[in-house]
Amino acid sequence: MDEDSITFGRMQDLEDRVSLRDVFDASYRKLVVQLYAITSNFDEAEDVVQEAFVRAAASGRRFLRVDNHEAWLRTTAIHVHRSRWRKLRNGQRARDRMVAPRDPAALEDHLEIIAALRALPEPQREVIALHYLADLPVHRIADELGVPTGTVKSRLSRGREALALLLTPVEGGVDHV
Amino acid sequence: MSKDLLEAFREQAELTTPVPGFDLIEAGGRARRRRRYAVMGGAAAFVLAVSGLLAVTSDTDRDVQPAEHPDTSGVTLWPGPTMTTLRAGTYEFAASVGPYSPAVRLTLPPGWNAWHGPNRFEGLGSDVTYDEKVNEHVLSQDPDWYVDLLQLDVRWIAQRGCTMAHVQDRGLPGFVRALTHAPGLEVVQGPTPGTFSGRAAVHVRFKVPSGVPTCLGQLLLQAEDGPIGLGDPGTVHDAWVIDVDGESFLVWASWSPHTPPGEVDALLGIVDSIELHDRG
Numbered sequence: 441m442d443e444d445s446i447t448f449g450r451m452q453d454l455e456d457r458v459s460l461r462d463v464f465d466a467s468y469r470k471l472v473v474q475l476y477a478i479t480s481n482f483d484e485a486e487d488v489v490q491e492a493f494v495r496a497a498a499s500g501r502r503f504l505r506v507d508n509h510e511a512w513l514r515t516t517a518i519h520v521h522r523s524r525w526r527k528l529r530n531g532q533r534a535r536d537r538m539v540a541p542r543d544p545a546a547l548e549d550h551l552e553i554i555a556a557l558r559a560l561p562e563p564q565r566e567v568i569a570l571h572y573l574a575d576l577p578v579h580r581i582a583d584e585l586g587v588p589t590g591t592v593k594s595r596l597s598r599g600r601e602a603l604a605l606l607l608t609p610v611e612g613g614v615d616h617v
Numbered sequence: 618m619s620k621d622l623l624e625a626f627r628e629q630a631e632l633t634t635p636v637p638g639f640d641l642i643e644a645g646g647r648a649r650r651r652r653r654y655a656v657m658g659g660a661a662a663f664v665l666a667v668s669g670l671l672a673v674t675s676d677t678d679r680d681v682q683p684a685e686h687p688d689t690s691g692v693t694l695w696p697g698p699t700m701t702t703l704r705a706g707t708y709e710f711a712a713s714v715g716p717y718s719p720a721v722r723l724t725l726p727p728g729w730n731a732w733h734g735p736n737r738f739e740g741l742g743s744d745v746t747y748d749e750k751v752n753e754h755v756l757s758q759d760p761d762w763y764v765d766l767l768q769l770d771v772r773w774i775a776q777r778g779c780t781m782a783h784v785q786d787r788g789l790p791g792f793v794r795a796l797t798h799a800p801g802l803e804v805v806q807g808p809t810p811g812t813f814s815g816r817a818a819v820h821v822r823f824k825v826p827s828g829v830p831t832c833l834g835q836l837l838l839q840a841e842d843g844p845i846g847l848g849d850p851g852t853v854h855d856a857w858v859i860d861v862d863g864e865s866f867l868v869w870a871s872w873s874p875h876t877p878p879g880e881v882d883a884l885l886g887i888v889d890s891i892e893l894h895d896r897g
Contacts, residue, residue, distance in 0.1 A: 473627055500650075547630055572624070
């Protein structure tokens with residue numbers, strides 16, 4: 441059954457919808473990159489995205505009934521990341537800051553933007569990643585993060601300014617996103 | 618501009634991010650559901666015990682008992698093809714494998730029938746049974762779906778041109794090649810290399826298409842224990858080809874069309890529980 445067919449009010453069978461495998465093939469890499477930008481840690485990004493997919497697999501048909509699978513997975517991954525940090529608390533976080541997070545060798549040409557993102561406060565990193573790497577508009581970012589749109593706009597504006605300042609030496613002058 | 622740098626970063630990162638095997642995600646999901654059900658089952662049993670309503674297993678024929686071997690490790694020897702519904706628990710196999718094959722242990726939930734491997738079909742209840750006539754009667758009603766699991770030492774695999782390939786000494790790559798060239802099997806997933814119970818393995822999922830050649834009478838494999846057929850069109854076979862000291866050992870899980878997804882999950886959960894042990 442293709443997307444253009446008329447159902448005349450019949451509920452789609454689950455077999456007509458995408459499968460988790462389809463979502464995995466289409467979204468896994470995108471989600472890891474988005475969570476890498478948010479968490480500043482590639483290993484953590486892989487972990488939380490895989491955990492999100494495992495939770496989706498465990499929930500079976502309930503996941504398949506969700507309207508926006510990628511948003512569900514991304515939100516789940518972000519919550520897993522936040523939950524882990526809450527448990528670790530400050531002592532562990534201080535120790536982790538002493539160990540350099542792993543950046544994939546294939547991205548060595550992008551170390552400036554990676555370092556610049558890493559230097560941002562996490563709330564600004566989140567909205568920058570969701571706006572520029574997930575292509576989400578402000579109201580969708582607000583929905584996924586559970587914050588007001590005004591807060592998203594404010595963090596986006598401050599994040600852009602901070603990135604511009606951090607990247608100024610590379611770009612040879614004051615720059616604007 | 619920062620936007621251009623972010624876009625370039627995204628493009629390269631998405632291209633180079635490694636992707637894990639999807640079967641690992643599925644296995645993780647199944648394990649998560651099993652833990653959830655184990656917690657729920659434990660809680661339910663506690664409630665029933667406290668309330669004095671703990672059910673007693675029915676015993677329709679006192680003369681026929683399951684072949685249980687008391688074992689302090691909690692593992693029961695597989696009773697063989699008794700056509701009786703077994704208790705939930707861990708079983709050790711000798712069926713469908715040769716004398717030099719590894720010992721196979723797997724864990725069953727309630728409601729699985731003992732054939733050469735565990736199987737389930739439409740109409741089968743969850744209660745333990747001791748009389749083969751009970752489950753044979755259910756099977757004789759032409760159930761709408763059927764799932765089963767076999768562990769096989771395979772000697773020959775059917776090939777195109779109505780021939781058979783001897784695979785006993787071919788090793789993992791040769792075995793997988795022969796399997797993926799069997800008439801009447803369409804590859805739908807894999808071959809994907811991985812590990813199974815700590816050993817090198819390859820996973821392939823097949824589907825039986827319509828209009829398969831019949832020159833070999835729909836024979837697919839000749840195993841140590843006997844011939845294995847293709848099944849009806851639409852049947853799915855999930856194969857794990859496992860390297861055991863240079864020889865290939867096959868875990869073969871199958872389900873017919875119209876099998877409810879929950880039953881497929883339960884079957885694959887049993888596959889996930891399989892452990893291979895060297896024979897002493």
